[in-house]
Amino acid sequence: MKESIGQVPGLAVILVGQQRDSLTYVRNKKIGSEEVGITFLMTMLPDNCTENEVCNALQSYNENPSVHGIILQLPLPQHLDEGKILGLLTLEKDVDGFHPVNIGNLAMLGREPLFIPCTPQGCIELLIRSGIDIKGKKAVVVGRSNIVGLPTSLLLQRHHATVTIIHAYTKNPDRIAREADILITAAGVPNLVCKNWLKPGAIVIDVGTTPVEDPECEHGYRLIGDVCFEEASKVASAITPVPGGVGPMTVAMLLHNTFESAKRAFKFT
Template sequence: MLKCLGLSSGRKLVRVLEHPFCAKQCQMLANEKTARVIDGKSIAEEIRSAIAGEVRRMKECIGKIPGLAVILVGQRRDSQTYVRNKTRACEEAGIKSVMAELPDNCTEDEICNALSSFNKDPSVHGIIVQLPLPQHLDEGKIFNVLSLEKDVDGFHPLNMGNLAMRGRESLFIPCTPKGCIELLIRSGVEIMGKNAVVIGRSNIVGLPASLLLQRHHATVSIVHAFTKNPERITREADIVVTAAGVPNLVRGNWLKPGAVVIDVGTCPVEDPSCEHGYSLKGDVCYEEAIRVAAAITPVPGGVGPMTIAMLLSNTLDSAKRTYNFT
């Protein structure tokens, strides 16, 4: 049902073809109730405004502000957009941001040198390396250089181990899964004792989301490409967090009535009606899901804005820890 098209940015653009069952089922469900939409944009704005207040208070009290350093490698248009959004958000919150831009064909050593210099810079409290990196670069080696105390993306394996182990605390929780949990909590969704399914097991979203949900005492099942009958497992879930990057993967009949759905997927899909010829689609067939779920995040405007808010939050926390400011 899906067709991938190459994009100059390197990212795949997906064409979503006609979905006859989808249309039929939507019609059948037309008169049924509609899920509450979890407004990530407005929740993220609230959080960013609170962070801006904290940054002002910090500046007034100790004359310091948090600083974020961004390493951007290559010319991917999507990465450039993400980075621009992050630095703009910093600016709005009063957080200093600095950037190192490196060419597509740079070496691991050049990235590590940039990292080392940010590691040493006392005005930098958080460092992110915008992913994905060009294929010739070894992510693992590069992240090993990143100072644990500045790993505001929470991608270092020691951070992940501390997130996984009971009785330990990671310095930083990865931004996207942290945003998902924050959306659940701020929407009044109880997590403890609930069945949760995480679809996808990337290091950046699926894995830490499953670990975080367990920390909140959910019973977690992790669904991935090798799972047989993913719909059957998903249908048992009170909470579904999906981060597969496959538009329309999760159909209405995958969901238990009353489930809460957090859609992390953001895939550019061909859409001639949009200005740039494409629009962003989540993993969930929204039109179907909205008639089965109790609550759902839209795409865009759901998890996306929360990721940036959590990045600012982690950077602020890091600066507070550095200056012992509470």
């Protein structure tokens, strides 16, 4: 793109506060962007900033023609209205795919969202590139967050899986999970999923990441997943680790979405 039209895609991140895992994610997005030649911009705001400050930062990226993707790093501090702020994000720059229009179009058959949320799309790519046919498979998603569980279930459904979502009110979640050909967990509960949750041969994708103190690690903590990896790996036919499983896929999909957005903006084909 740079060679043919002298333009590069731009990605902007707004980070509020200093939550450790958010810092990790943002760092990885920056490294990824620089590796592939995407201009990376960032606005860091303090934990106690006002809604206005976040909206202003967002608005200025909305209007900046060098920015093709904007990420409001979630979760936001409690005092900020996430729904309201996300609603201000220009649909054409919503590379996270969290705008209600994108989620609505993801949910509905025959519609095409402008962007598919990155983590769900990363999970699907892992399945497809591992040669797994999703159509007709029983898929269970653990957790129903707006940023992972919900869009993952909608996307699996688009790929014609038979999908069940497990959440806090689900009775006997282990029994339901044990029916799954494909189990995707995004609960944020360390070691929730042990071997009695798994059908032998199941495919397990672990999106859970909970930071735990560990002075021996580079940043003083490490991330652990939802799955008891060691025992699960003896039952599953395929399984992703934490870290190093879905995380890098999420970043890759984000860079992909940003590139697609820039192509649309520059009418570059």
